[in-house]
Amino acid sequence: MITMDHIIKEGHPTLREKAKKVEFPLTSDTKEMAEEMLTFLKNSQNPEIAEKYKLRAGVGLAAPQINKNLQIIAVHIPYLFEDEDNEEINHDIDTLDSFTHIMINPRILSESVQQIALSSGEGCLSVDRTVEGYVPRAKKIKLRFQDIEGQTHQLTLHDYEAIVVQHEIDHLNGIMFYDRIHTEDPFHQPKQLELL
Template sequence: MITMDNIIRDGNPTLRARAKAIEFPLSEEDKKLAHNMMEFLENSQNPEIAKKYHLRAGVGLAAPQVDVSKRMTAVLVPGIEDDDEPIFKHVLINPTILSESVQLAALGEGEGCLSVDRDIPGYVPRHDRIKLRWYDLDGNKHVERLRDYPAIVVQHEIDHLNGILFYDHINKEQPLTVPEGTIILE
């Protein structure tokens, strides 16, 4: 089981390295990692389990965050209501953004990261809509269009695979400004 102790923090060189593509068929080690990363997200979103194991809630976890420099990330965007099906729940192997909207969006409360222990205020402008290609654990190719919050989460996770952290996108001089026309998602 992955806990906060297994998640590396800002400053570790793995977080700034470009992760390597994964070959199919997946090794047992890669399958186990995929399962453990999704299990962490499920546990972190369950208030009782999160409290018991001192987990910070997360909607995404990339392999580099557990010190494995491979192009794999788990994403679990919960439904609106507690009993709703998740909006997006997948382990993404070798994900690629095929296209992105000109329209930008940013989260009103800013972004956070399980690997960054401090609050870093500022808007993180990202593309509001993306067309995403990824492979599942069996090597099947998927192409899906995402918008708004799920698109932002996936872009955050793909950044991890490229050695980029969310605060790299924040305007250093004016952190609470965004390019004209950016949608602020509350």
């Protein structure tokens, strides 16, 4: 089971390396690691498990963050729904009420000119401090990746899902989210930057 003890922190050299392409078929160890990455994200979003094992909640994890120099990312984004009283409720996160993928050798094929950033800024499981500022990313991306069986998939992602996947792909290229924040004015907002 992956815990916070397995996640390396900023300053570790692996976080600045380019990850290696993964060959198929996967070894049993690599397949198990990829599945454990996804399990970590689900566990981190479960209040009881997260408290028990002192996990920080995360929606994405890249293999370099657990010191494995491989092009593998896991993403688990639960969708929030509103009930009749307009209160957000979180459905069972193990159903289709989430955007959940293990992506191997992901490639961004194209991206929009329109940019987007989280108004609250981004965080990272490998960064134990608050870094303020907008992180500009493409609002829409077309993506190709392989699953753990080696099947190739292509997806078009928008908004939050696109942001999360771009953040994780950055990890595969040795890029940290704060590298993208404007150095002189962290809250610089050009005209084409939409805030989410």
